[in-house]
Amino acid sequence: MNRFAELLDRLVLTPSRNGKLTLLRDYFHSVEDPDRGLALAAITGDLNIAAVKPAMLRALVVERMDPVLFGYSYDYVGDLAETVSLVWPQPQGHIPNHMPTLAEVVGRLQAASRSDGPKVLARLLDDANISARFAIIKLVTGGLRIGVSARLAKQALADLGKVDVSEIEELWHGLTPPYTELFAWLEG
Numbered sequence: 001m002n003r004f005a006e007l008l009d010r011l012v013l014t015p016s017r018n019g020k021l022t023l024l025r026d027y028f029h030s031v032e033d034p035d036r037g038l039a040l041a042a043i044t045g046d047l048n049i050a051a052v053k054p055a056m057l058r059a060l061v062v063e064r065m066d067p068v069l070f071g072y073s074y075d076y077v078g079d080l081a082e083t084v085s086l087v088w089p090q091p092q093g094h095i096p097n098h099m100p101t102l103a104e105v106v107g108r109l110q111a112a113s114r115s116d117g118p119k120v121l122a123r124l125l126d127d128a129n130i131s132a133r134f135a136i137i138k139l140v141t142g143g144l145r146i147g148v149s150a151r152l153a154k155q156a157l158a159d160l161g162k163v164d165v166s167e168i169e170e171l172w173h174g175l176t177p178p179y180t181e182l183f184a185w186l187e188g
């Protein structure tokens with residue numbers, strides 16, 4: 001999860017298209033399956049986590065801090081994921097456990113029911129640092145808004161495999177996350 005969080009942080013702070021392509025290509029090259037495929041699914045909008053919605057996230061935060069203070073913080077920051085990741089209070093005496101991989105986080109969230117989703121999310125946020133919290137919240141809300149389109153992600157894949165992006169786009173609709181077949185083909 002920490003590598004995905006670092007990728008998101010760097011993508012948000014990288015203004016150039018070529019810089020973003022390099023970050024994506026390096027991530028897809030260095031991270032193992034299924035984490036890289038799940039990251040690709042999140043970036044392209046193909047990852048669905050139904051157990052947690054933004055309204056549930058707001059309710060979780062308000063249980064842990066003053067609602068007026070949260071409202072002011074959200075108004076100031078302007079982004080729900082960023083606000084929650086910054087203001088999320090660590091439980092007193094809580095020692096964070098090992099941060100799970102992206103695949104483990106997605107697996108836990110997708111396996112959770114609507115009633116268990118908020119508890120699962122709260123445990124993950126309790127154990128995460130600010131960057132990982134930001135990434136987890138971006139995953140569950142589904143709107144990454146990191147300056148990377150699905151087309152740019154596909155271009156990074158094409159660069160990784162030294163193929164034309166049109167070949168990836170032809171295959172895309174027949175593929176499902178975590179895209180292990182796609183990465184196997186690209187890596188020859």
